[in-house]
Amino acid sequence: MKVSVIGTGYVGLVTGTCLAETGNEVLCVDIDEVKVEKMQNGVVPIYEPHLDVLFERNIKAKRLKFTTSLEEGLEHGEIIFLALPTPEDEDGSADLKYILGVADDIGKLIKDYKVIVDKSTVPVGTSEKVKAAISKNTDVEFDVVSNPEFLREGFAVDDFLKPERIVVGSDSKKALSIMEKLYKPYVRSGNPIITMDEKSAELTKYAANSFLATKITFMNEIANFCEKVGADVDKVRIGMGTDSRIGKRFLFPGIGYGGSCFPKDVKALHKSGKDNNYDFKILDSVIEVNSKQKTILMPRIASYFNNDLRGKKIAVWGLAFKPETDDIREAPSLYMIDEMLKLGASITAFDPEAMPNVQRKLGSKISFANDMYSALEDADALLICTEWSIFRTPNFEKMRGKMKSSVIFDGRNLYDLEEINNEVQFYSSIGR
Ligand SMILES: NC(=O)c1ccc[n+]([C@@H]2O[C@H](COP(=O)([O-])OP(=O)(O)OC[C@H]3O[C@@H](n4cnc5c(N)ncnc54)[C@H](O)[C@@H]3O)[C@@H](O)[C@H]2O)c1
Numbered sequence: 001m002k003v004s005v006i007g008t009g010y011v012g013l014v015t016g017t018c019l020a021e022t023g024n025e026v027l028c029v030d031i032d033e034v035k036v037e038k039m040q041n042g043v044v045p046i047y048e049p050h051l052d053v054l055f056e057r058n059i060k061a062k063r064l065k066f067t068t069s070l071e072e073g074l075e076h077g078e079i080i081f082l083a084l085p086t087p088e089d090e091d092g093s094a095d096l097k098y099i100l101g102v103a104d105d106i107g108k109l110i111k112d113y114k115v116i117v118d119k120s121t122v123p124v125g126t127s128e129k130v131k132a133a134i135s136k137n138t139d140v141e142f143d144v145v146s147n148p149e150f151l152r153e154g155f156a157v158d159d160f161l162k163p164e165r166i167v168v169g170s171d172s173k174k175a176l177s178i179m180e181k182l183y184k185p186y187v188r189s190g191n192p193i194i195t196m197d198e199k200s201a202e203l204t205k206y207a208a209n210s211f212l213a214t215k216i217t218f219m220n221e222i223a224n225f226c227e228k229v230g231a232d233v234d235k236v237r238i239g240m241g242t243d244s245r246i247g248k249r250f251l252f253p254g255i256g257y258g259g260s261c262f263p264k265d266v267k268a269l270h271k272s273g274k275d276n277n278y279d280f281k282i283l284d285s286v287i288e289v290n291s292k293q294k295t296i297l298m299p300r301i302a303s304y305f306n307n308d309l310r311g312k313k314i315a316v317w318g319l320a321f322k323p324e325t326d327d328i329r330e331a332p333s334l335y336m337i338d339e340m341l342k343l344g345a346s347i348t349a350f351d352p353e354a355m356p357n358v359q360r361k362l363g364s365k366i367s368f369a370n371d372m373y374s375a376l377e378d379a380d381a382l383l384i385c386t387e388w389s390i391f392r393t394p395n396f397e398k399m400r401g402k403m404k405s406s407v408i409f410d411g412r413n414l415y416d417l418e419e420i421n422n423e424v425q426f427y428s429s430i431g432r
């Protein structure tokens with residue numbers, strides 16, 4: 001099938017590449033000329049495991065192409081995916097200016113029937129707005145489909161190629177059957193394509209993300225309570241997670257959830273509630289607890305150094321908001337670095353993939369190391385913000401040899417308590 005994808009960020013590029021992988025002819029459109037030129041030259045602009053192999057293969061086969069022209073995109077695809085940003089607006093709502101701006105242009109450019117598929121995360125009622133924005137400029141027939149994306153960064157390719165479910169919301173039988181044909185190769189194992197109305201599809205996405213964010217937040221509160229009463233959250237986590245009704249996943253406490261989705265999506269659902277005279281009390285708490293959670297290690301670091309970090313060198317392991325990505329949107333590491341700099345610390349960081357993005361943001365405010373051990377050179381303490389696998393079993397002897405003092409503040413509970421206490425002079429983690 002002929003498909004166009006408008007917006008080639010984490011979602012759009014994975015969508016375009018993975019759709020090409022099953023034989024579709026895909027044209028990706030982005031307004032970022034530098035990015036498009038990079039992609040035309042065969043460079044993947046983001047770090048996402050396994051994406052490079054598929055990207056290269058499909059470009060070679062001429063099934064995957066890139067342009068800055070929306071007009072070309074509209075001409076090429078019978079299915080037009082919108083994978084555009086929906087960032088947090090000042091009042092917490094999702095800013096729809098990218099989606100509605102492109103919808104407006106589509107109305108001016110559309111010449112024959114298209115299925116316009118919204119893959120971005122949007123509030124209930126957005127499909128209606130997209131339809132209105134398109135039809136105000138045209139009489140050509142089209143359908144709008146809500147097809148929220150559930151991929152996780154770091155596992156995006158696998159999540160797209162082997163989805164647990166695909167949600168498609170539309171009131172058009174024609175559009176639904178086109179979507180089912182497109183997605184059939186991805187659900188051969190029997191996982192469902194769940195069809196529903198557009199509004200329910202739009203809400204499914206926010207409900208799923210908010211539920212997962214709530215699960216993490218609940219666990220963060222249990223972790224904080226564990227510290228008050230001398231319990232160990234790791235033991236509690238395993239004790240409760242083995243109940244299949246609760247499940248083992250998304251129960252890991254830490255220094256708060258981040259990323260480009262949970263923070264903004266929870267706030268957007270909360271704001272949608274307000275706009276519709278519904279007070280999402282649970283989401284109020286989730287937002288509040290999460291913003292406190294990211295501050296939880298800071299007083300401990302400050303108090304360890306008597307509230308004065310001047311002349312202290314802090315090493316930071318992990319900058320990305322989670323492992324296996326270079327994405328630093330709403331990464332807890334950025335908050336921590338900012339606070340430590342305010343107290344006068346000098347910081348040397350290491351992250352396997354996210355350092356260029358942080359360097360672009362922070363410039364020379366901090367230093368970057370070539371590997372995890374070099375970051376520890378003369379450090380007074382180590383702060384762990386992201387649970388990259390390579391940090392899990394370090395050579396502690398080597399660490400002690402590099403650091404001025406073997407002090408670790410661990411925001412991700414990477415180490416076994418009994419073992420680590422024999423290895424370092426001070427260790428502080430979450431809820432243990
Ligand atoms: N990142 C994720 O893991 C993820 C997962 C599921 C859903 N989502 C949702 O998908 C949407 C996109 O997220 P993302 O992380 O891929 O965003 P992103 O910021 O990584 O990418 C968006 C892309 O759109 C491009 N763009 C902006 N305006 C444009 C225009 N007028 N025409 C063409 N291109 C334009 C930008 O240049 C950028 O390349 C959001 O609604 C997000 O909430 C994201």
Ligand SMILES: O=c1ccn([C@@H]2O[C@H](COP(=O)(O)OP(=O)(O)O[C@H]3O[C@H](CO)[C@@H](O)[C@H](O)[C@H]3O)[C@@H](O)[C@H]2O)c(=O)[nH]1
Pocket residue numbers: 121149150151152153154209212216249250251252253254255256257258259260261262321322
């Ligand atoms: O037990 C856990 C699991 C996750 N996190 C944190 O939660 C955030 C989000 O993690 P994750 O969900 O793995 O990453 P994302 O790539 O942001 O994916 C979420 O957001 C996407 C965008 O909407 C959705 O498509 C995915 O289904 C949804 O999992 C990160 O800061 C993690 O550190 C925890 O603190 N504890």
